Amino acid sequence: MSASTKKQSIYEPDQEGLYFPRPPVFSTVAEERQHRRERLAAVCRIFARYKFEYGFAGHVTVRDPEHPDLFWTNPFGMSMSRVKASDMILVDHAGKVVEGKWAVNQAGFVLHSAIHEENPDIIASCHAHTVNGMAWAALGRPLDPITQTACGFFGHQAVITEEAGAVVVERGAGFAVAKAFGDAKVAIHQNHGLFSVGRHSIDEAAWWFIALERACEIQLKAEATGSPLKLVAPEKAAHSAKHLATPFMGWLHFQPIYDWIIRTDSDLVD
Numbered sequence: 001m002s003a004s005t006k007k008q009s010i011y012e013p014d015q016e017g018l019y020f021p022r023p024p025v026f027s028t029v030a031e032e033r034q035h036r037r038e039r040l041a042a043v044c045r046i047f048a049r050y051k052f053e054y055g056f057a058g059h060v061t062v063r064d065p066e067h068p069d070l071f072w073t074n075p076f077g078m079s080m081s082r083v084k085a086s087d088m089i090l091v092d093h094a095g096k097v098v099e100g101k102w103a104v105n106q107a108g109f110v111l112h113s114a115i116h117e118e119n120p121d122i123i124a125s126c127h128a129h130t131v132n133g134m135a136w137a138a139l140g141r142p143l144d145p146i147t148q149t150a151c152g153f154f155g156h157q158a159v160i161t162e163e164a165g166a167v168v169v170e171r172g173a174g175f176a177v178a179k180a181f182g183d184a185k186v187a188i189h190q191n192h193g194l195f196s197v198g199r200h201s202i203d204e205a206a207w208w209f210i211a212l213e214r215a216c217e218i219q220l221k222a223e224a225t226g227s228p229l230k231l232v233a234p235e236k237a238a239h240s241a242k243h244l245a246t247p248f249m250g251w252l253h254f255q256p257i258y259d260w261i262i263r264t265d266s267d268l269v270d
Contacts, residue, residue: 008248021255023201023248032065034085036202037072038269040124041085043206044074045261045268047128048081050210058128059108062202063116069093071116073109075102085269093117114174115181115197124202125195126209133194136216140164140190143215145237146222146229150215152245153208154237156185164190185245186212203258204250211253 012020026032043060047053056077064070072088074080089100093116095109108127115125136143142159145151162176181187185208187195194212198205222229232240262268 009246009252010243011252021252023251026065029066036062036065037085037088039202039258040072040074040088041083041268042258042261043126043202044080044083045265046206046210046257047126048079049261050213052128052130052209052213053080054129056105059105059112060124060126060202060206061112061116062124062205063122064090068120070098071112073104073112075100076105076108078102084267110174111177111195114178115195118175118178119181119197121199122197123200124198124205126197126205127193127195128209129193130213130216132217132220133188133213134192135220137188137190137193140188142188143212143219144229145232145234147215147218147232148240148244149211149218151232151237151240152211153186153215154234154241156183156241156245157212158182158184158187160187160189164192185250198247198250200247201251203254204247207250207254207257210257 024035026035040060040062047058047060052058058080059073061071061073064072070090070092072090074083075087075089078087087100087102089102089104090098091104091109092098093113095104095106095113097104111127112125116122140159140161142157143150143153145154158181160177160180162180177189181195181197185197189195194209194216196205196208196212198208
């Protein structure tokens with residue numbers, strides 16, 4: 001595996017000889033598939049560490065690089081804290097497990113399948129029932145641009161009211177949610193929780209979810225003070241989103257977290 005050397009952000013050093021994370025380039029489909037499975041398992045472990053897991057609620061998906069109508073997801077009923085790359089199951093859009101021994105989360109499948117099918121450019125998706133995400137979703141409002149983190153979602157967040165608060169188990173309902181997602185990178189599903197997607201990598205989708213949960217927490221705390229919020233001007237918020245919240249920047253933000261989890265969880269890849 002080699003890495004792309006094209007400069008994609010102002011953070012990349014001009015000085016030669018320094019290590020700087022860059023997205024991998026794969027020589028075979030099998031290599032890319034294994035990479036995606038390993039990253040998906042890492043996202044599960046990280047979400048568990050961040051206390052995003054809530055019973056069996058919560059699911060992450062990534063397309064298979066060879067068969068884009070199939071996607072890998074975490075097995076139903078297995079704690080995210082112990083998921084390994086080899087535990088991932090391969091599922092088709094009809095909810096049939098093509099590879100793997102564990103069942104699939106049917107509610108998770110309906111939404112994720114619809115998101116992937118309705119948006120062929122989306123590679124990966126994350127959803128979890130987080131405390132701050134569920135609390136903010138209950139308000140049915142978009143996040144305000146009050147921090148650089150929140151500005152990253154300026155113009156790229158959706159508030160979905162379709163099937164608000166319902167357990168989505170029918171494909172038609174799943175497509176209603178997916179269509180409302182549009183070209184956003186994250187979605188606040190009213191009375192439910194948060195969704196994020198990556199159009200280039202699972203790393204990107206994971207970081208958007210982590211950042212979105214943090215932005216919800218910050219706004220809830222800011223509003224709890226009772227003082228008026230000071231908003232970032234729209235043109236400055238758009239500038240931040242354009243330069244600090246690109247797919248590459250989402251991928252890059254995730255790399256220190258991935259480095260942490262592979263150093264602490266030696267059994268992640270078996």
